[in-house]
Amino acid sequence: MSDPADLTAVELAGLIGRGELSARELMAACAERIGRTNGRVNAIVTLDLEGAGAAAAAADERFARRGPDGPLHGLPMAHKDTHLTGGMRTTFGSPLMADHVPDSDELVVARAAAAGAIRVGKTNVPEWAAGSHTVNPVFGATHNPYRHGRSAGGSSGGAAAALATGMVPLAEGSDMGGSLRNPAAFCNVVGFRPTPGRVPSHPAQLSRQTLAVQGPLGRTVADVALLLSVLAGPDPRAPLSLSEPGSAFAPPLDAGVDGLRVAWAPDLGGRVPVDAPVARVVADAVTVLEGLGARVEPDCPDLDLADPVFTTLRAWQFLLGFGPLVDRDPDRVKATIRANVDVGRALTVSDLGLAAQRQSALHEVVVEFFERYDVLVSPTVQVEPFDVGLEYPTSVAGVRQPDYLGWMRSCTLISATGCPAVSVPAGFTAAGSPVGLQIVGAPRADRKVLEVAAAFETATGHGRRRPAP
Template structure:
């Protein structure tokens, strides 16, 4: 190593994943140096943020040395070769503790990798550890009885949201360049919004969910969290691909998402619909101000932006019904442990046990009707843009907001409706930072597109980041 640890950390961890990868390939930085830089960042930041709950230092060092040997031999390198990555703690990792954020699995070590982890490894990623999540990812704030709460890098007194809050905080703070997350209701997008990074909900089936329960389910998907849209595209390319043995697996319609994102340099003529509140729950005025300013900038840059009257609010009850049934399916093999689960998870499962076939049929009818509305919208527009979250980050102890713009919410899930209605329709959704609020906190813009529109969505997200950069969390805050 030719520079001090502090300088190495500062110089390397501030670079994007694509830049880090290119330095490794050019032999200007070794995978071992890259790992050391991120380990130094973790040592400095994680005690405050509690984003990474299991750190695999020795295993990562071994993998980094092997990655360095491969570079020096001049062999074929994976597209993520040498990049440190953390995996959400509900996703199985062979030989690495996976707790699902639950005391019931506090010492659980799987024998096999989830398929998405195996793909990241084949792409050359260095699995550095596991990121925090609420118990079985049931919740939009990241806290559990095993590891406690994760904190927001922009202000550690605030929440990073959830359930991929550990992954989002680790990326936003510079502890890793990339992280894996899962998204069922909002779990990649709202943590990305709260932490000022890019988070992508992918088309169901693009990334196989093996070994997750409910293999025919289109609700929960894997997705990348990254500081830049290009970095999210790079990670996406490593995760996607047809799996003939996964029932809803589909092949991507592009050869390289990264190439397509890099080629999306002109937004002139794009047809964009802007809706400040698709869920009928309201939006905080400061959030709406930042998002409206961002879409005005897109219009100034040549896009055709229309503010339209569009509501998907009728899908809220349908989603809650389907979500309740999903909770039972996910926890079916553990129903005998219901009394030992945390209050939030157990409550969700009990709600699901009350759902009947008539309820499910009614929910699917509403879903089908709503699909027709979205089909018409995407016949007229390339993208729908909304605020990613209707509120700014809230105190970490709060768990969830109880009101929006002074209006009381009816339940703890209502506030994520702008995100979960995208899930209900199996659409692509991406949160990209649109600017900072007057309190200095990031505000996320949600870019929504049809199935298989990931590269186009990320291309627009890249433009937003180029014209509306938000910078990094202040060093004094991150310390």
């Protein structure tokens, strides 16, 4: 058998389910990989190998008595350090929360555990998950596993880096402006932003907001579908949760793309600059999709309303979430968060009302667009992974960016639409940087997005290229 740490989650679940691999053996392989790799990458920042080993042994004993606990039985899993884990430190990457230990799991963590996953630890994030570069004053920076000294993306950067290096076969994260898709693109893994409500969140301060979602990351699209099948499904405490059961998204994903109607938007209709090395890699996707039988046409929905929707609603949510922290201890909250809170404080009732109206109009735009197309494809990220010492890129393709969100607009514009979107490996630049292809579907067409991504993944094999040991 190959090193279990290098196998996919679907492969591992099959081996464990057939009794050909024990949870203890898998945990030992992941522990060895963590010990060899994590010090260089800094992906898992709170680690409990002793507890994970004991949980794996208990899982094996239960398996011997009654079979697997669930679809994720015995699979080691890391949780984002913004998601509450009962009895395990959850810091949010903030000095204000460095010693915070929650009493209980939040829903996304609890669902993974109920399906048999083994909790290994917490993955690194930017401070309060603000921004798409994973660095904070508590744990420092996470490095790109393919190019040390470069960014792993964010805010689920620790999760993506841990997956790419084989420390864990599954991880979860969240995405407001690209935090599942951006690190997946930078680390050559798969990150899926589901339709809002597909993965219910609880507890949640704003249970009816639609910008921020939680979702799965994996090394393959099938792994992401496996984890989504566990995380998705209704919960009465989450008022926007969708009724479709998670099992509807389980692999295999073998629909293919023959006859698929694809809109190709290399710069989202001229709205986002893209660095030339990234653009060259992603352009090859058109040939791949056409070779699979898809009909590809240059087109993009009118996303002019997406910027004001995203920036207004995000600032409002930052005010509600971080305003009290800024008031209480402003010197211990990073400047970009303080700036967003200030924007939120300046908002009027009219501003919020207009944002809500624009969000409704934007929904109508994308619904009409996806009556003509099955999916929209574009670059996930506009730049290559940048120097880990930078807070964010200030220019893209020679175009000066107005703020720290500018370089993320290839993702934030899609977030505002409420459409499901996945980042799947698209290849590498000449410098060796991973590049992601973003595949976007109609609202609630989550499985269609995953099916297209799986076909692209199979045809290209880019995701099989792992970082050097």
